[in-house]
Amino acid sequence: MAITVRNLTKFYGHEKAVSDISFDVKTGEILGFLGPNGAGKTTTMKIITCYMPPSSGTVEVDGCSVADRSLEVRRKIGYLPEMNPLYLDMNVIEYLEYAARLHGLDAARTKQQLTQMIEVCGLKDVRHKDIGEMSKGFRQRVGLAQAMIHDPEVLILDEPTSGLDPNQIVEIRNLIKQLGRAKTVVLSTHILSEVQATCDRVIIINDGTIVADGTPSELQQKFHGSESVNLELKAAVSNAMTDIFPKIRALPGVESVEYGSVDGEIHRFSVFSARGVDIREALFKLAVSEKWVLLEMSQKATSLEEVFHKLTQA
Amino acid sequence: MSSTTAIKLDQFSAAWRNIRTIFQRELQSYFNSAIAYVVIVVFLAIVGWFHTSNLFLANMATLRLMFEMVPAIFLFVIPAITMRLLSEEKKSGTIELLTTKPLHDVEIVLGKFLAAWALIGIALLLTLVYYVTIAMLGKIDNGPVIGGYCGLMLMAGVYVAIGLFASSLTENQVIAFIIGFVMVFALFMLDKVLIYIPESLASIVEFLGIDYHFANITRGVIDSRDVIYFLSLLGFMLYLTVLSLGRRKW
Numbered sequence: 001m002a003i004t005v006r007n008l009t010k011f012y013g014h015e016k017a018v019s020d021i022s023f024d025v026k027t028g029e030i031l032g033f034l035g036p037n038g039a040g041k042t043t044t045m046k047i048i049t050c051y052m053p054p055s056s057g058t059v060e061v062d063g064c065s066v067a068d069r070s071l072e073v074r075r076k077i078g079y080l081p082e083m084n085p086l087y088l089d090m091n092v093i094e095y096l097e098y099a100a101r102l103h104g105l106d107a108a109r110t111k112q113q114l115t116q117m118i119e120v121c122g123l124k125d126v127r128h129k130d131i132g133e134m135s136k137g138f139r140q141r142v143g144l145a146q147a148m149i150h151d152p153e154v155l156i157l158d159e160p161t162s163g164l165d166p167n168q169i170v171e172i173r174n175l176i177k178q179l180g181r182a183k184t185v186v187l188s189t190h191i192l193s194e195v196q197a198t199c200d201r202v203i204i205i206n207d208g209t210i211v212a213d214g215t216p217s218e219l220q221q222k223f224h225g226s227e228s229v230n231l232e233l234k235a236a237v238s239n240a241m242t243d244i245f246p247k248i249r250a251l252p253g254v255e256s257v258e259y260g261s262v263d264g265e266i267h268r269f270s271v272f273s274a275r276g277v278d279i280r281e282a283l284f285k286l287a288v289s290e291k292w293v294l295l296e297m298s299q300k301a302t303s304l305e306e307v308f309h310k311l312t313q314a
Numbered sequence: 315m316s317s318t319t320a321i322k323l324d325q326f327s328a329a330w331r332n333i334r335t336i337f338q339r340e341l342q343s344y345f346n347s348a349i350a351y352v353v354i355v356v357f358l359a360i361v362g363w364f365h366t367s368n369l370f371l372a373n374m375a376t377l378r379l380m381f382e383m384v385p386a387i388f389l390f391v392i393p394a395i396t397m398r399l400l401s402e403e404k405k406s407g408t409i410e411l412l413t414t415k416p417l418h419d420v421e422i423v424l425g426k427f428l429a430a431w432a433l434i435g436i437a438l439l440l441t442l443v444y445y446v447t448i449a450m451l452g453k454i455d456n457g458p459v460i461g462g463y464c465g466l467m468l469m470a471g472v473y474v475a476i477g478l479f480a481s482s483l484t485e486n487q488v489i490a491f492i493i494g495f496v497m498v499f500a501l502f503m504l505d506k507v508l509i510y511i512p513e514s515l516a517s518i519v520e521f522l523g524i525d526y527h528f529a530n531i532t533r534g535v536i537d538s539r540d541v542i543y544f545l546s547l548l549g550f551m552l553y554l555t556v557l558s559l560g561r562r563k564w
Contacts (some may be wrong), residue, residue: 049414052562074416081414085407089346101335102415104328146411 001062001153008057017043019208032199040208042187049079064177078147082158088132103150117145119231122248137168192305206312231269232296236310240267332417336425336469357437375452381462381532393494397487399426404485419559434470457534465531468544473498475551482558
């Protein structure tokens with residue numbers, strides 16, 4: 001059940017929220033939508049779920065256009081809107097039954113799906129409780145159960161873990177991973193570790209345009225400029241700037257060296273090299289030949305966080 | 315030919331199902347939240363008070379006093395029960411859940427409309443107690459009674475549709491109530507301000523006023539012109555509500 005977005009543009013009045021974006025989500029893929037607040041993530045999701053139409057461009061879910069086969073699209077999609085709105089006066093069972101009926105499930109199927117969702121989402125103990133009396137973590141589970149009550153093939157989740165505590169985040173994340181196995185999932189977030197933990201693919205969106213598209217590791221590779229190695233040495237030298245610094249700088253592949261700090265005989269450096277060049281071996285050999293004691297050497301990878309900062313800060 | 319008819323029927327039954335789902339949910343919500351009980355008790359108390367306090371003065375076996383009283387009570391009771399129907403969904407964001415489910419906006423509007431209308435219907439049904447007491451006291455003319463109840467239901471339908479429209483305009487329930495109240499009040503007052511209106515316009519204004527048509531029906535004469543007036547006004551307000559709900563798409 002693939003999603004195809006082509007040249008999608010959305011104006012709110014004169015303000016452009018989404019500007020000419022195109023992407024595909026393949027069947028069975030978990031796609032992370034990453035971007036700062038106001039980047040256009042929610043707007044894009046609202047268009048995919050047929051809440052509102054695009055100003056121009058097309059969106060198709062499994063070949064059905066949101067413009068003229070909206071009902072069919074909505075039947076295929078399970079949606080958890082931003083902030084997880086719920087009917088606080090209903091209890092879990094009433095609410096899920098209501099959602100199931102609106103999806104056109106018959107009585108037998110409603111019962112079957114209800115039992116399954118309560119089981120999977122861990123709602124058994126609270127199933128007779130009013131949603132208004134439940135904690136945020138449980139409400140989030142109810143929201144997810146609602147989104148999946150009709151066993152949709154596509155799940156659109158807008159910030160499914162916002163406002164949860166770290167334990168709940170892990171729980172919900174696992175739930176999404178588990179449930180998303182057989183489904184096409186699009187989830188938005190601004191938490192980067194979430195993308196790394198759950199998504200097969202990431203789209204970074206900023207100011208209404210896509211600035212990056214790829215797997216988390218692809219993005220890390222593509223967008224880090226250089227590799228860096230943190231180095232800690234013990235050397236009995238009088239002046240590190242003249243006795244150590246130039247020797248490291250002279251190694252082949254080294255682009256720059258930053259002097260970190262000194263603590264008696266212990267000197268700390270950050271050594272940067274060109275992309276794809278591993279200078280650890282050369283550093284080790286240099287240390288041996290100079291009789292420096294190597295206390296620590298570690299390679300630092302560019303995190304997705306840095307990629308994100310780079311791409312979304314003007 | 316027959317297959318297209320089958321599809322049409324299918325769509326119709328799906329639409330009916332959706333309307334019924336919304337209707338049940340809303341009606342249940344009225345009773346869960348005690349709004350229903352408050353409305354019914356207040357309604358019966360006010361009607362009962364004015365009805366019985368004047369009954370023996372008038373010394374006639376008639377429900378005319380009640381039928382004169384209820385439209386005034388509707389003016390504030392109906393906007394109060396309709397104010398939350400859409401504005402609350404807008405405020406809490408659940409409107410997004412509802413409108414991304416596979417159903418048409420018009421089904422949402424109809425389900426909610428019918429739920430509020432049914433609540434008024436239940437309250438009116440309970441006023442039959444007054445009918446029974448009067449029928450025991452003297453001989454009652456049933457024509458005006460049947461006409462009166464029909465008129466009240468039609469009037470309530472129009473008011474509910476107006477209240478629902480007001481509720482679709484804002485996410486603030488208080489504002490929805492005020493807009494709804496002002497609109498139904500204006501409609502109610504139209505045929506009472508005729509003396510301030512140029513004579514050439516008077517008959518048009520009178521025709522637009524809801525009380526004029528209501529008075530016709532309570533006389534026990536159900537004229538198609540009056541029924542058409544109520545139903546077209548009701549339909550028009552529901553149509554406006556559907557348009558207003560679709561504003562997110564503009």
